[in-house]
Amino acid sequence: MRWYADAPARRSRQVLADLLVLGWVVLWVLVGRLVFDLVMTLAAPAVPLRAAGTGLESRMEEVAGRVTEIPLVGDELDAPFTGAAGVGTDLVTAADRLETGVRTVAWLVSVLSTVTPVLIVVLLWLVLRLSWVRRARSLGRELHDPRSQELLALRALVHQHPRRLQQLSDDPVAAWRSGDPATIRALADLELAEVGLRARPGPG
Known part of the structure; x- marks a missing residue:
C-alpha cells in the first residue's frame, strides 16, 4: 500500500x-x-x-x-x-x-x-x-504496465482541465485516437502526476 x-x-x-x-x-x-x-x-x-x-x-x-x-x-x-x-x-x-x-x-x-x-x-x-x-x-496497478498507458491517457482526457490538455496537443482526443505514443505518454503522465505518482520515463 x-x-x-x-x-x-x-x-x-x-x-x-x-x-x-x-x-x-x-x-x-x-x-x-x-x-x-x-x-x-x-x-x-x-x-x-x-x-x-x-x-x-x-x-x-x-x-x-x-x-x-x-x-x-x-x-x-x-x-x-x-x-x-x-x-x-x-x-x-x-x-x-x-x-x-x-x-x-x-x-x-x-x-x-x-x-x-x-x-x-x-x-x-x-x-x-x-x-x-x-x-x-x-x-x-497500471503504473508498470505499458499497455495501460492508453487507459491512463483516457482518464486524463476525462478528468483534466481542457486548458492543460491543449498544452500537450492541439487536438489531444484525435492524437489519442490515432495512438500517438508521445501524446499518450504525456496524457498518462499528466494523470499520474495529479496524485503525485512519478511519471514513467519515455523509451530511449
Missing part, C-alpha cells in the same frame, strides 16, 4: 500534514494532562482530612488503651474514646471517597477534552489520506 507520493512537492505536503496532525495530537494530550491536574486540585482537602482522621483515630485508640488500665471504671470509660476513634476512621473514609470521586471526574473531563478535538482532526486526515491511497493504488 502506497502512503506517500513519488513527487517531492506532493510528498513534502503529505509529510508536513502528518507532522501537523501528530503535533495536534501531542498538544491536546498535554492539554488533557493539564486539565487532569487542574481538576485534581479539588481533591486537595482530602489530604488534611485524611491526616486529621488518622491522627484522631490513633490518639483516641491510645487513650482508650490507657483508660482501660484504670481499676473498676476503666471498661466503662473506654466506650467514648473508642467512639471518637471511629469518627477518625470515618474521616479517613470520607477523604478516600472525595479523592476517588474527584479522580474519576478528572479522568472523564481530561479524556473528553482530549479525544474530541483529536478525533475530529484524525478522522478528517484519515479520510483524505485513504481517499488518496485508493486513487494512487488504482493508478499504481
Whole structure:
C-alpha cells in the first residue's frame, strides 16, 4: 500500500500534514494532562482530612488503651474514646471517597477534552489520506504496465482541465485516437502526476 507520493512537492505536503496532525495530537494530550491536574486540585482537602482522621483515630485508640488500665471504671470509660476513634476512621473514609470521586471526574473531563478535538482532526486526515491511497493504488496497478498507458491517457482526457490538455496537443482526443505514443505518454503522465505518482520515463 502506497502512503506517500513519488513527487517531492506532493510528498513534502503529505509529510508536513502528518507532522501537523501528530503535533495536534501531542498538544491536546498535554492539554488533557493539564486539565487532569487542574481538576485534581479539588481533591486537595482530602489530604488534611485524611491526616486529621488518622491522627484522631490513633490518639483516641491510645487513650482508650490507657483508660482501660484504670481499676473498676476503666471498661466503662473506654466506650467514648473508642467512639471518637471511629469518627477518625470515618474521616479517613470520607477523604478516600472525595479523592476517588474527584479522580474519576478528572479522568472523564481530561479524556473528553482530549479525544474530541483529536478525533475530529484524525478522522478528517484519515479520510483524505485513504481517499488518496485508493486513487494512487488504482493508478499504481497500471503504473508498470505499458499497455495501460492508453487507459491512463483516457482518464486524463476525462478528468483534466481542457486548458492543460491543449498544452500537450492541439487536438489531444484525435492524437489519442490515432495512438500517438508521445501524446499518450504525456496524457498518462499528466494523470499520474495529479496524485503525485512519478511519471514513467519515455523509451530511449
